[in-house]
Amino acid sequence: MNLIDIDSEICTACGLCIVECPFGLLAQQTGDVPDLIPGGESFCMRCGHCLAVCPVGALALDGETPESCDPAQTGAVVDPPAMAALLKNRRSIREYKDRPVPRKDMQELMEPVRWAPTAKNEQPVHWLLVDDRAAIHDLARLTVEWAREIDRMPELVTAWDAGKDLVLRNAPLLAIATAPSDGLSPVIDSTIAASALELAATAYGLGSCWAGYFMRAAQQYGPIAERLNLPRGHQVCAALMMGYPKRTYHRVPPRKPADVTWLGSV
Ligand SMILES: Cc1cc2nc3c(=O)[nH]c(=O)nc-3n(C[C@H](O)[C@H](O)[C@H](O)COP(=O)(O)O)c2cc1C
Numbered sequence: 001m002n003l004i005d006i007d008s009e010i011c012t013a014c015g016l017c018i019v020e021c022p023f024g025l026l027a028q029q030t031g032d033v034p035d036l037i038p039g040g041e042s043f044c045m046r047c048g049h050c051l052a053v054c055p056v057g058a059l060a061l062d063g064e065t066p067e068s069c070d071p072a073q074t075g076a077v078v079d080p081p082a083m084a085a086l087l088k089n090r091r092s093i094r095e096y097k098d099r100p101v102p103r104k105d106m107q108e109l110m111e112p113v114r115w116a117p118t119a120k121n122e123q124p125v126h127w128l129l130v131d132d133r134a135a136i137h138d139l140a141r142l143t144v145e146w147a148r149e150i151d152r153m154p155e156l157v158t159a160w161d162a163g164k165d166l167v168l169r170n171a172p173l174l175a176i177a178t179a180p181s182d183g184l185s186p187v188i189d190s191t192i193a194a195s196a197l198e199l200a201a202t203a204y205g206l207g208s209c210w211a212g213y214f215m216r217a218a219q220q221y222g223p224i225a226e227r228l229n230l231p232r233g234h235q236v237c238a239a240l241m242m243g244y245p246k247r248t249y250h251r252v253p254p255r256k257p258a259d260v261t262w263l264g265s266v
């Protein structure tokens with residue numbers, strides 16, 4: 001199988017795939033069907049832009065055909081007020097209803113999150129979804145154990161000793177993003193994916209909160225990594241507590257004005 005197959009019966013030689021390729025890996029002799037340049041295969045990051053941009057569906061990439069792809073929506077998918085509302089109404093949720101998150105919903109949510117951008121299209125993010133309350137409680141306990149050991153974050157320790165979990169907040173689900181440490185951008189890729197998940201979750205009535213304390217502990221405290229049984233070479237890069245919000249918010253809290261400097265001629 002070739003990396004790129006172009007159906008010469010369908011291709012109009014419009015050249016769009018050539019100009020779209022981020023690394024300029026396609027070329028055509030005048031009027032010819034485009035082809036991969038010599039050595040192009042090793043630079044291709046399989047981003048699929050050539051396949052996506054072809055107006056006549058003539059190009060297959062790495063066995064993926066135009067027919068195997070979802071049709072793309074053109075123009076703005078969400079209008080500006082809806083997008084602003086989505087971004088402004090997301091809140092960090094720290095108290096959850098005593099209700100499990102259906103695995104089916106999480107499975108559905110993980111789907112669109114796959115389209116979050118990743119450095120060089122590595123798509124390195126692995127999700128560890130923990131929906132066993134005892135296991136989540138134990139991960140919180142280990143985080144507090146770590147805080148105690150390094151004698152930091154006394155607020156966590158004091159609360160834990162008083163029976164309150166400030167680490168994972170008794171969340172019914174913990175979504176942990178891991179990625180290979182030797183990738184191009186494991187933490188950024190995972191953070192973007194988790195951020196997408198956080199926003200997408202709101203469409204399911206789910207709330208979430210970044211589990212910052214846990215993330216730091218998981219990165220620094222061996223017993224947590226051991227407990228998570230991470231894929232070989234992976235590190236914990238991001239984590240979200242998730243569940244159904246116990247409370248409703250009646251207004252959007254204020255934030256600082258956008259801190260923007262323009263650099264450019266007027
Ligand atoms: C990287 C990161 C780590 C965070 N860690 C925690 C955490 O461990 N516990 C917590 O309750 N909130 C955590 N938060 C939530 C922030 O406190 C919250 O985003 C901020 O107060 C703004 O509130 P909002 O998200 O409702 O707008 C974290 C947020 C980020 C981005």
